[in-house]
Amino acid sequence: MRMLNEADDNDVSVSWADQQRINKFSRTISKLQDVEYDLKLKRDEKEALDDLAMEFELVDEDDKVLYKIGSTFVHVPQAQALEMLERDNKKVEEEIEQLGSAADSCNEEMKKLKVELYAKFGNNINLERD
16 A cells, blocks of 8 residues: 555546446456356366266166265166266256356446546546455
C-alpha cells in the first residue's frame, strides 16, 4: 500500500453509469466464484465416476454391484451398472462444459468492464482479485 499525496488526482467523479459498471463487475465476480466452485465439484464427481468405471471393469459380468440412484444404493448387474455409469459420466461432462462456458463468459465480461473502469478511474480503483 502507498499513501496518497494531496497532489494525487483522486477526485474523480463517479457517474450513475460508472456505478452501474462497478456493480456489474462485482456481480460478475460473485457469479464467477460460484461457477468455479460448482466446476470444481463437477470435476471431482467426474474423477470419482472415472475411478468407479475402473472398479466396475474388475467385477465379473455375472455379479451384481451396488449403484447409487439418488440417495439410495441398489443392486444391479455389472453390465447395466456400466451403462448407467456411462450415462452419468456424459451428463457430468456436459455440465462441466456448460460451467466452463459460463466461466469464460464471466471472464470476458470482467475484461471488458476492467478496460472501461481503468480507463476512467486509473489507479483510483482496484479490480484485481486477491
